[in-house]
Structures are given as structure tokens and as C-alpha cells.
Amino acid sequence: MSQHPTYLLDRAKIEGAHTLAVAQKHGAYEALRKILKEGITYAQVIQVVKDSGLRGRGGAGFPTGMKWSFMPDPAKDPRPRYLAVNADESEPGTCKDRVLMEQDPHGFIEGCLVAAYAIRAQAVYIYVRGEYRHPYNRVFQALAEARKAGLVGKRILGSDFDCEVWMHKGAGAYICGEETGLMESLEGKRGHPRPKPPFPAMFGLWGQPTTVNNVETVFNAPFIVNRGAAWFQSMGTKTSTGNLLVGVSGHVNRPGVYELPFGVSCREIVEDVCGGVWKGKRLKGFFPGGSSTGVLPASFLDTKLEHDAIKATGSMLGTAAMIVMDEDTCMVRAHEIIARFYEHESCGQCSQCREGTQWLHQIFRRIENGEGRHEDIDMLVTLSQGMAPGKTICALSDAAAIPTLAVVKHFRSEFQEHVEKGACPHLPAGTRRPVLAGHGAAH
Numbered sequence: 001m002s003q004h005p006t007y008l009l010d011r012a013k014i015e016g017a018h019t020l021a022v023a024q025k026h027g028a029y030e031a032l033r034k035i036l037k038e039g040i041t042y043a044q045v046i047q048v049v050k051d052s053g054l055r056g057r058g059g060a061g062f063p064t065g066m067k068w069s070f071m072p073d074p075a076k077d078p079r080p081r082y083l084a085v086n087a088d089e090s091e092p093g094t095c096k097d098r099v100l101m102e103q104d105p106h107g108f109i110e111g112c113l114v115a116a117y118a119i120r121a122q123a124v125y126i127y128v129r130g131e132y133r134h135p136y137n138r139v140f141q142a143l144a145e146a147r148k149a150g151l152v153g154k155r156i157l158g159s160d161f162d163c164e165v166w167m168h169k170g171a172g173a174y175i176c177g178e179e180t181g182l183m184e185s186l187e188g189k190r191g192h193p194r195p196k197p198p199f200p201a202m203f204g205l206w207g208q209p210t211t212v213n214n215v216e217t218v219f220n221a222p223f224i225v226n227r228g229a230a231w232f233q234s235m236g237t238k239t240s241t242g243n244l245l246v247g248v249s250g251h252v253n254r255p256g257v258y259e260l261p262f263g264v265s266c267r268e269i270v271e272d273v274c275g276g277v278w279k280g281k282r283l284k285g286f287f288p289g290g291s292s293t294g295v296l297p298a299s300f301l302d303t304k305l306e307h308d309a310i311k312a313t314g315s316m317l318g319t320a321a322m323i324v325m326d327e328d329t330c331m332v333r334a335h336e337i338i339a340r341f342y343e344h345e346s347c348g349q350c351s352q353c354r355e356g357t358q359w360l361h362q363i364f365r366r367i368e369n370g371e372g373r374h375e376d377i378d379m380l381v382t383l384s385q386g387m388a389p390g391k392t393i394c395a396l397s398d399a400a401a402i403p404t405l406a407v408v409k410h411f412r413s414e415f416q417e418h419v420e421k422g423a424c425p426h427l428p429a430g431t432r433r434p435v436l437a438g439h440g441a442a443h
Helices: 020-025 030-038 042-052 064-069 096-103 105-119 133-148 179-186 215-227 229-233 266-273 307-312 331-345 351-368 374-387 396-421
Strands: 082-087 123-128 164-169 210-214 243-250 256-261 283-287 321-326
Touching (some): 020 133, 030 105, 042 064, 042 229, 064 105, 064 210, 064 215, 082 105, 082 179, 082 215, 096 105, 096 133, 133 164, 210 215, 256 266, 266 283, 283 396, 374 396
Parallel strands (some): 082 123, 082 210
Antiparallel strands (some): 283 321
């Protein structure tokens, strides 16, 4: 594919960019200085982010400036307000926030501060995936440097802006990546998602107004403040502006995290950026945005990677975590693993999710092990329709149901072959895969 402007990973490629000295030499904290020295108002920061068209990079794709504007007017609601940053990157296939935290932690911290200034937050709470030890340590060390340099804490850069930044380690629960589950965990409680309304902007952390943003989302904010909305709109598409980080895993020659503009086709990503499907094999299917977005067959490879185009296929952009599968992949086995994951990660609050994820795992396992029945295929669909969309407190139930509906829709013949042969056609005759343990494994 042709060259395109980059900005997200430019500083990350520089040796030593995780240190304050190198980061500042290459532009870190310039946007924060601009805001505080030039007297740019909170409303102006929100407006330029609104005008830029920045959408959340955490999966939902909600307009960021609009989300910030939901925070109540402090003149009418003087309660303290907070920014919670979701660094609990646990969606299977997703690994892009980790790169920003490890390689450009000061860029991330500046993004947190710009967002906190816009929503007039007194403190930022960064909730980090428990397994992310190195990213956590990198940001923690960068925070210490920034605090010592007067960039975090009281009277930042000699201004009236006070903002502390705190970090919190998660304990490996996928459900805490859901914004209200994250807040419950930050408060020291079990990570059970809350019913909405009330929404976080009115009742968030400790009952105070709170905005929850993803790492990559806030990382974009300083660039928009420095370079303007028109610059940001010059990249990507009309409804999906700017660049995004695409994490590609699975059966490609060059897996990794790549900075690309919205609107690039999935074919360009697989064939040009990632060097094609590995071992000279053909593509069978791919997830465009993580395991919860629903698999697409190879015939959809020319789909453009942007919100509306992906939505039109019946899938979602999600976190732009592409998982690529070659022609030898067993789709039943792949989805047995996915179902097992969501069964294990369900918090159990909602019966549709608690019971549905167990049943999905059991049925996938039964079909994969050659014990499936033809009616099991339709049972997967019926179960999933009862689980999604929007029938539970949070979207974990949807995350289990959507990939199930997609794989049966696009690869029903593979399920039928499993049932008719009484075995997985991708295994040598007479062999079986090991059983994947789960909550319902003994049932």
C-alpha cells in the first residue's frame, strides 16, 4: 500500500522515548503547555476534539468530544469529577494499548492530562490489566518523572490546573474492561458491571461525575490540540477520522501492531502490510476487531476497515484487532476456545450470560468431539439470539453470542461436516482434541 501520514507511533520508534528527556525533545507535553500558557478553555478543548471527529478506540466508537461534553457544568454541580482510563486490554487478539504504554508512556500521560483538563477532573485513575507488568512499570516510572518535573500534581506548569494521576492494577478479569465493572473494581468491590442509567457522567467513581476513556483515545487528544481538527480530518474517512492502531495476529507472515488510516481495506492489511497468509496458504476467515466482533469469510477481505463499512458486513470494528485464520483452521474448534473464554469470564450476574455461555461452550465442544447432532447447530443460534443484543447489564453476553451467530451463518457447512462425520475433519482419523476445561466442563 502507499505511504500514509503517521503520528501515533512516531515517537515510540525513537530509542529512549519512554524517558522524559527524550519524549520532551520530540514534542511530549507541548499540547499541555499550549493549553495552559495560551489560556485555552475547557470548552475550546472539547470543541476541537468534537470537530476532529475522534471516536473512541476502545470498541464502541462513540464520539469522544461528545462524551466529554456529557459531564455536568461545575457551576451547577460542584462535585469532584474524575477521569478513568481503561488500560485493561483483555479482548482476545488486542494488544495495541500495550505498545503505547510501553514505548511512549509520556505521550499517554499527556493525553490523560489533556482529557482531564477538558472535563475539569481533579484526578485520573488508570486501570491496567493485571498481566501488563512491563507496561504498568513503564507508565509508573514515567509518572514519577512527570510529577518531579511539575507536569502532574498541584499547579501544573505554574498554572491553576491541579490534577493527580493514580494507577491501579487489575487482577486478570475480562469483565473489568467494561466501564462500570472497571469502576466497581477501582472502588475495591467485585468487578460486577452496574445497570445503566445512571451513566458514569452523573454517577461514576464513588458516585461522582466520571468519564471513562480508552488508552488510544486519550493518546490522540494532544495531537488534535496541537495540529487542529482539520489536520485530523484529513486522515481516514468522513465518519471515521484519523489513524488507528491495528493489531494483527494469527496466520500471517508479519503479525504486529501497525498504524494505519481508517478506510484501508482488510486485503491491504493482510496482503501488503502483513505479507500475506503464512506458509503460502489461502485465507479462510478473519475477525476484524477482536474475538467478540464476529468472524468474516475470505470473501469479505476487500471490506474497508472503518466503522460503517465493517458494520455493514454484520460484524464490528471493535478494537481493530484482526485475527487471521488460514484454510486449515477448524472454525468449530476456534469458537469452542472463544466460547470457553467467555464462559470463564462471565461474572454470573445475568442468567442469559451465566447459563448461555456455559451452554455455548458445551455445545461447541460436543460438535468438535464428534458427538454433535444436527439440531445442535440451530440450538447455537437460538441460544445466541436469547443472549444478544442488549439483554443483559453489560455486553459480555453479546460478546459470546455475536461470534457464534457469525460462525454459524458463514460456516454452517463445516458444522454439518463435523456432525455427519462424527469427528473433526481437520484431525487425523481416530484422534480427538484435549477437552478444554470450563465452568460447565463436568456437566
